Amino acid sequence: MPMQILxxxxxxxxxxxxxxxxxxxxxxxxxxxxLHGLMVVASAILIAYQTHNHHLYYxxxxxxxxxxxVIPLILRKLLLSLSVKRxxxxxxxxxxxxxxxxxxxxxxxxxxxxxxxxSSSIASGTLGIALACIFLSFMMMLVxxxxxxxxxxxxSMENGLFFAATAVTDGMPLxxxxxxxxxxxxxxxxxxxFMFQMREHxxxxxxxxxxxxxEE
Amino acid sequence: MSAYYEFFSQxxxxxxxxxxxxxxxxWVNQCRSWLQNKTAPSLFQPHRxxxxxxxxxxxxxxxxxxLFRLEPYIIFGCMTLACGIIPTLSTSLPLSPAADAIxxxxxxxxxxxxxxxxxxxIGTAFGTLGARREMFVAFLAEPALLMVLFSVSLITRSTSxxxxxxxxxxxxxxxxxxxxxxxxxxxxxxxxxxxxxPVDNPATHLExxxxxxxxxxxxxxxxxxxxxxxxxxxxxxxxxxxxxxxFPWGIPDTGHPFGLILALPILAAKLAVGGILxxxxxxxxxxxxxxxxxxxxxxxxxxxVVGMLVHFLLGA
Numbered sequence: 303m304p305m306q307i308l309x310x311x312x313x314x315x316x317x318x319x320x321x322x323x324x325x326x327x328x329x330x331x332x333x334x335x336x337l338h339g340l341m342v343v344a345s346a347i348l349i350a351y352q353t354h355n356h357h358l359y360y361x362x363x364x365x366x367x368x369x370x371x372v373i374p375l376i377l378r379k380l381l382l383s384l385s386v387k388r389x390x391x392x393x394x395x396x397x398x399x400x401x402x403x404x405x406x407x408x409x410x411x412x413x414x415x416x417x418x419x420x421s422s423s424i425a426s427g428t429l430g431i432a433l434a435c436i437f438l439s440f441m442m443m444l445v446x447x448x449x450x451x452x453x454x455x456x457x458s459m460e461n462g463l464f465f466a467a468t469a470v471t472d473g474m475p476l477x478x479x480x481x482x483x484x485x486x487x488x489x490x491x492x493x494x495x496f497m498f499q500m501r502e503h504x505x506x507x508x509x510x511x512x513x514x515x516x517e518e
Numbered sequence: 519m520s521a522y523y524e525f526f527s528q529x530x531x532x533x534x535x536x537x538x539x540x541x542x543x544x545w546v547n548q549c550r551s552w553l554q555n556k557t558a559p560s561l562f563q564p565h566r567x568x569x570x571x572x573x574x575x576x577x578x579x580x581x582x583x584x585l586f587r588l589e590p591y592i593i594f595g596c597m598t599l600a601c602g603i604i605p606t607l608s609t610s611l612p613l614s615p616a617a618d619a620i621x622x623x624x625x626x627x628x629x630x631x632x633x634x635x636x637x638x639x640i641g642t643a644f645g646t647l648g649a650r651r652e653m654f655v656a657f658l659a660e661p662a663l664l665m666v667l668f669s670v671s672l673i674t675r676s677t678s679x680x681x682x683x684x685x686x687x688x689x690x691x692x693x694x695x696x697x698x699x700x701x702x703x704x705x706x707x708x709x710x711x712x713x714x715x716p717v718d719n720p721a722t723h724l725e726x727x728x729x730x731x732x733x734x735x736x737x738x739x740x741x742x743x744x745x746x747x748x749x750x751x752x753x754x755x756x757x758x759x760x761x762x763x764x765f766p767w768g769i770p771d772t773g774h775p776f777g778l779i780l781a782l783p784i785l786a787a788k789l790a791v792g793g794i795l796x797x798x799x800x801x802x803x804x805x806x807x808x809x810x811x812x813x814x815x816x817x818x819x820x821x822x823v824v825g826m827l828v829h830f831l832l833g834a
Contacts (some may be wrong), residue, residue: 306693309832313695316824317702373653397816404823411831430831 304352308469311345312428316407317464319438319458324401326389328381328450332374335454339369342461345428346468358381358468365464373457376451392445399445403438418470421501428469435462520610527608527778534782535601539754540564540747549797563587564750568743574745576739579640589636590737590744598749605769606787607781611681612617618677619667621758623660626711629748630656631760637733648732655717655729658815665822666700666707667781672829673697679759683766695832699825705799706818708756712810713749715800717811727805753794757792761785797802 318338325331343366350358392399414430439462442455544561551558558568578587586684602613618627634649671677673694674685710717713730722728725735734745764808768784770777806814 303691310693310695310698313698313828313832315697316828317821320817320820322822324813368826400816400820404820404827407824407827411827414831427832431828493677 304402307333308345308348311341311348312431312465312469314336315341315461316434316438319435319442319462320400320403322443322458323438323442326392327376328389328448330331331451331454332377332381335458336370336374338458338461339365339374342465343370343418345465349468361464361468365422369457369461377453379481381450399441402441405443406437407434410437429466432466432469434463436466472515524608524610524612528613529600529609530778531605531611532598532602533608533682534607534785535751535754536598538786538789539750539788540568541602542754542793543750545793546753546789546797546800549794550800551799553797564746568747571738571743571746572740574739576737576741577735578738578741581641582640582736585632586636586639586784587741588743589632589639590748592632593629593748594744594751596625596632597748597755599628600625600755601751601758603679604755604762605680605683606761606785607778608682608770611680614678614680614683619671619679619682620664620677621669621670622679623663626752626755627660629752631659635732637736640736642736642834644735646730647737652682652733654808655710655811655815656793658812659818662703662815662819663707663711663828664823665819666704669696669700669822669826669829672826676821677764683762683769686766687769694809694829695827697764699821699828701760703818703822703825704760704763706814706821708760709796709799710815710818711768712753712756714796715740716803716806716814719805727808754789757789758785758797760792763787 315338318334320339322334323329325334343362346358346362346365350356350362362464394402410433411430413432418427418429436459439455439459442458443452446452446455522712543563543564544559547563547656548558548561599613599617600622602611603617603625605614623759630652634652636650637645637649639645644664667677670682673696674682677681709715713720718729718731719727720730722731730749737745765788768781768788770781818828
């Protein structure tokens with residue numbers, strides 16, 4: 303039964319990744335990202351409980367604090383203060399994106415099957431889903447021209463990596479440390495990428511320029 | 519004894535479908551009104567409307583061909599048969615070997631083809647517009663529906679609906695992530711196929727945004743009554759199909775008359791919950807622009823396909 307719940311979490315994570323891929327509204331995107339983070343946290347707690355691995359509890363707590371609370375808050379505040387366009391179209395239209403998404407999922411699942419066969423962990427079956435989430439998040443970064451969805455794509459990719467790490471190796475202490483480090487890096491990169499994107503395009507951080515840029 | 523029982527359960531199921539389908543429509547409308555802070559119409563409003571329409575004279579356009587006259591009966595027949603195939607009250611149905619889940623999709627498609635043909639038959643602009651849009655929506659929704667049914671069939675190793683119910687109710691309770699995907703995809707298809715809000719507005723008076731209403735503009739009297747009734751039956755059939763696939767518990771399989779009596783309130787409760795959910799979705803979402811509909815249905819198709827893939831990966 304815990305295995306099935308974990309599979310359900312993994313499936314929901316994939317579902318949320320797809321929802322993020324097709325979502326135009328940035329605010330909804332952030333909410334979906336919060337849910338995405340919650341799935342990762344929940345599955346980490348579940349694996350920690352199953353394997354009695356206490357390190358995983360800490361990394362789950364840290365992920366919760368960073369990915370579910372702090373980063374979405376920062377993004378939301380930034381969005382509200384920047385008053386940018388709330389709805390952005392992806393570069394590739396949504397049905398095409400979805401079809402490419404199916405192909406990516408098939409590739410990820412096929413890649414994962416031989417790897418998962420080697421792993422003896424309780425959650426090796428979910429590796430394919432984690433891999434698919436990573437691919438899809440990567441595609442989200444590619445097909446979005448706006449900075450915020452790109453940042454969210456990056457962060458959900460990190461979610462996928464963390465999930466893959468916990469799923470395949472039951473969260474070894476080293477990987478736990480790595481997850482923590484990645485989470486912190488993720489946090490700094492959010493702000494960093496945002497500033498970088500804006501400065502690269504406009505040479506200053508004036509928010510009005512962002513609207514002009516949207517009309518291109 | 520068993521043959522009589524089967525015949526009786528089949529007859530009961532179809533009678534219940536015919537009587538309950540307008541009630542379900544009334545219930546959804548009532549919930550919608552409540553959610554929108556309006557005074558709700560009576561639960562029996564669709565029945566009253568059917569009664570009114572059946573007593574009125576049917577006016578048919580001069581340019582109408584026999585196809586147009588026959589169409590309401592064909593569609594009504596298709597939808598009634600569809601309701602008879604889907605096991606709602608019992609799994610021992612004489613009609614169920616006649617058609618499995620794939621044939622059911624075909625049956626619904628047959629009704630749709632006639633609906634579109636008859637709408638074009640008169641030659642008015644709105645009918646043609648509605649028919650084209652209907653086919654536009656349907657050709658995107660149908661593969662998604664088939665994929666949903668396939669992923670359920672993969673789990674139960676059968677495409678027969680009664681076998682699916684029997685299999686699902688007789689296996690230990692387990693979580694199927696693939697069914698979660700299929701469930702969301704099915705809900706999206708249900709909304710699209712039944713002219714519900716993200717795709718079409720059933721209460722619209724603006725001809726340019728109509729899909730289903732535009733097709734039945736030329737019908738009147740008993741023809742219109744049959745069309746409205748068929749639309750109710752279609753919603754009922756879809757909701758029952760959803761219940762059959764995703765929440766089959768409570769559908770009896772033994773030849774026990776007591777099971778039938780117990781199955782009726784369970785079905786009513788499930789339908790009531792389903793109606794509330796539809797009303798909630800309709801109230802919470804805005805109607806999509808017509809060219810956003812392919813995105814909506816592409817999402818449904820994708821979710822159904824991913825559900826199948828997840829089944830292969832996780833074996834559940």
